[in-house]
Amino acid sequence: QVQLVESGGGLVQSGGSLRLSCAASGSTFNRYAMAWFRQTPGKEREWVAAISWSSGRIDYADDVKGPFTICRDNAKNTVYLHMNSLIPEDTGVYYCAADSNYTYQYAKSYDYWGQGTQFTVSS
Numbered sequence: 001q002v003q004l005v006e007s008g009g010g011l012v013q014s015g016g017s018l019r020l021s022c023a024a025s026g027s028t029f030n031r032y033a034m035a036w037f038r039q040t041p042g043k044e045r046e047w048v049a050a051i052s053w054s055s056g057r058i059d060y061a062d063d064v065k066g067p068f069t070i071c072r073d074n075a076k077n078t079v080y081l082h083m084n085s086l087i088p089e090d091t092g093v094y095y096c097a098a099d100s101n102y103t104y105q106y107a108k109s110y111d112y113w114g115q116g117t118q119f120t121v122s123s
Helices: none
Strands: 004-009 010-013 020-027 032-037 046-051 058-059 070-071 077-081 092-099 117-123
Touching: 004 092, 020 032, 020 092, 020 117, 032 070, 032 077, 046 070, 046 077, 058 070, 077 092
Parallel strands: 010 117
Antiparallel strands: 004 020, 020 077, 032 046, 032 092, 046 058, 070 077, 092 117
């Protein structure tokens, strides 16, 4: 079992930056690939970025490639999502998820999910 707790949401102005964190507990963090998904208003949950257990493989959805960076610190059992150049369309609830295999964008493959953290980008 892995428990995931996201943090870092809030309110940010358009063009600003934000860092989300996801702290894991309950099992060996470095056995899991990690990912961020988001649910923006009016849309279904979508994959944002994924990182393998060793950080040897990283993938991004096309519309966040460049402004967003995923990274992990296995010593701290934490995965991060650094977001730059935020736009109002990035507003939503962001979830982290853990997968015992690296399937990056396939939400159904992820074994564990956090409760999500909300942020709003104001125009």
